[in-house]
Amino acid sequence: MARSLAEKRQADEVLFAIGDASADRHLQRRAKEGQLIRVGSGIYVQHGTAEEVEGRIRRNWQKIAAYAVPGAVVSHLSAFAGGITPSHEVVLSHPTRFNRRIRYPGLTLVLMKGPGPQPGDLRLGSLDLYWASQERALLENLGRSSATTRATRDQVEERLITCLNANKEAGLNQIRDRARELAEPLGAQTHYEVLNGLIGALLSTHSKGVLKTKAGLAIAQGTPIDxxxxxxxxxxxxxxxxxxxxxxxxxxxxxxxxxxxxxxxxxxxxxxxxxxxxxxxxxxxxxxxxxxxxxxxxxxxxxxxxxxxxxxxxxxxxxxxxxxxxxxxxxxxxxxxxxxxxxxxxxxxxxxxxxxxxxxxxxxxxxxxxxxxxxxxxxxxxxxxxxxxxxxxxxxxxxxxxxxxxxxxxxxxxxxxxxxxxxxxxxxxxxxxxxxxxxxxxxxxxxxxxxxxxxxxxxxxxxxxxxxxxxxxxxxxxANAFEESPAEFRLLNADGSRAT
Incomplete structure (x- = not known):
């Protein structure tokens, strides 16, 4: 049974040891035979060129992060950048595993200290991995971490402006209320005061000295139109x-x-x-x-x-x-x-x-x-x-x-x-x-x-x-309505004549 399970997983780009001795030995044998490449503890990738291996790892970064750091939260700059940052990093918050980097070909997991999932954080499918809520991401990116792991102050302001235009004043007030509840468990009371100041400036005409971006300074002129x-x-x-x-x-x-x-x-x-x-x-x-x-x-x-x-x-x-x-x-x-x-x-x-x-x-x-x-x-x-x-x-x-x-x-x-x-x-x-x-x-x-x-x-x-x-x-x-290839079929009318 263990071997059949391993056979069933061969089509996957990335394979993981699962604690089953027979199945895990099968992965090890395939790696020795050159079919797989071991890229980390218990993590194997289908063999290929360096570029192909890196591509497979990046496409499956969520599975890898969930396996390597179960219970982690995609946070800081990664929560703003859609996961992988421009420097090919994924920033993760974890309460006990932090201040380290786990490197794979073409991808680095950056582990930072932070609480596990909080209210509003979204679980990524069935994986033991979570995505920081918008409020959590805003607070974390206003911190003093490395510039490669957090968004800039201007990027935070721009995100708030987008939220204001998308969901009006009520949307920003909701963000402020939820962020206030998260400030203590995140240890981000100081960051909350900064966020509160930005939101207050956007919701009033007294923004001089607080807002920095052109978009922020233009908010008082009304809702922009394309x-x-x-x-x-x-x-x-x-x-x-x-x-x-x-x-x-x-x-x-x-x-x-x-x-x-x-x-x-x-x-x-x-x-x-x-x-x-x-x-x-x-x-x-x-x-x-x-x-x-x-x-x-x-x-x-x-x-x-x-x-x-x-x-x-x-x-x-x-x-x-x-x-x-x-x-x-x-x-x-x-x-x-x-x-x-x-x-x-x-x-x-x-x-x-x-x-x-x-x-x-x-x-x-x-x-x-x-x-x-x-x-x-x-x-x-x-x-x-x-x-x-x-x-x-x-x-x-x-x-x-x-x-x-x-x-x-x-x-x-x-x-x-x-x-x-x-x-x-x-x-x-x-x-x-x-x-x-x-x-x-x-x-x-x-x-x-x-x-x-x-x-x-x-x-x-x-x-x-x-x-x-x-x-x-x-x-x-x-009438060929359910067909998918216009090169092979023509849409017909109900009476059989040609429609297009």
Missing amino acids: MARVELFNTLATALRTTVLPDLADVAGQGSSRIHFAFVESYFSNYVEGTRFSVEEAESIVLRNQIVAQRPKDSHDILGVFNLAYQTETRAIVPPVGDDFVDVLQERHRIMLERRPEVNPGHLKLDANYAGTTEFVQPSHVRGTLAEGSRLALAIPEGMARAIYYLFLIAEVHPFADGNGRLSRLVMNAELSRSGHSRIIIPTLFHPQFVDCLRALTQNGRPEPLINALSRVAIWCAAFDYKDLATLVSAMRR
């Missing part, structure tokens, strides 16, 4: 006002049709974002509430989108324009991803995010840009035109760490349902083309591809009969 994005939104709005769009009545607004449309909407919206189940598994989750035991978070993602697409209080209600638009978006994001604390559901992003070479709106500008962009929606005809605009607004700002695509499609459909029009799903086969059309507007300022693509797929969706789920799924299979 004006280049607003110009892009205006380009789309102008095109939408002058384009003739399909006027498709809602084909699945009541009864079983409404349930089945919401089901396929949730299925496709999650599938193209990487949450992949078979149709049968998804049907059991949504229609029979049978959560897949091995994938509870993915199961709840399916349910989250379904509920927002089906329930009366969200299906046909668009967030109000202005500052309230952001608040309602946050609430729907919280509902959609409430079982994924690692993506901070309900809270705006704190770090920049990207799609390829495209950098989305900076965290500090998210709230202002969404509020301003939503106001522009009122100058666009209701229904299809305004729905397309809402989709692009949210997708282009990308206000959350995860779930932006799903949320953008839900708000698009809320506008369609509110105005009595048929909702839109993006079938798997059409998704690459849809993304290309988004990119054409983002990078080249061309709105026509996106408008045309969504118009065509709206007509495609409205042609199916949603009364019987089995018949619907069969019809969509014949």
Whole structure:
């Protein structure tokens, strides 16, 4: 049995001794035979070039840290830098193991003295490793540790500014309250006074001499807006006002049709974002509430989108324009991803995010840009035109760490349902083309591809009969909706003719 366990783990990039004599000897033999490289006590990496070995170690740094220093907390600069710092270090706090460095090829674990997990620290999956809460990280980075292990004062200030723009004054007050509770167990009372002073300065106009960054000194001027994005939104709005769009009545607004449309909407919206189940598994989750035991978070993602697409209080209600638009978006994001604390559901992003070479709106500008962009929606005809605009607004700002695509499609459909029009799903086969059309507007300022693509797929969706789920799924299979390769398949209409 021990040997079979070792065989089963051979596909892993990094392997660990587990205290089973037979299995551990098997790892040692493989290392002697040159199949594995021992990089630390009980830690083995698949053989390769020096660059390959370093890459494997960095990709698996969380597993290695949990094995080498169980119960440690990713802290200080690492909690700000996403784990590995620019100097290829991971800073860990531990109550009994500290003031030392554990070196591996391409990675060093820097152990600092600090308490174990505190309220708010996030456990990293099933690993015995934790991530410092935002409040803990702020306090620790205001300490006097080495410059290579902590963020600078300006970086701390910039993080607070991002939090202020993302979650308004209430967000900073919440950080201050939680930090106050952590100050004593962390031994960081002095650091708390510094943090309290920074927050106080940001929340008042009396910031002279306290704030140092340009962004901090500009806070009193109001919530910043990404004006280049607003110009892009205006380009789309102008095109939408002058384009003739399909006027498709809602084909699945009541009864079983409404349930089945919401089901396929949730299925496709999650599938193209990487949450992949078979149709049968998804049907059991949504229609029979049978959560897949091995994938509870993915199961709840399916349910989250379904509920927002089906329930009366969200299906046909668009967030109000202005500052309230952001608040309602946050609430729907919280509902959609409430079982994924690692993506901070309900809270705006704190770090920049990207799609390829495209950098989305900076965290500090998210709230202002969404509020301003939503106001522009009122100058666009209701229904299809305004729905397309809402989709692009949210997708282009990308206000959350995860779930932006799903949320953008839900708000698009809320506008369609509110105005009595048929909702839109993006079938798997059409998704690459849809993304290309988004990119054409983002990078080249061309709105026509996106408008045309969504118009065509709206007509495609409205042609199916949603009364019987089995018949619907069969019809969509014949239309190649579930296929993934546009090079091999073409999307067909419900009647078998070519759709795109």
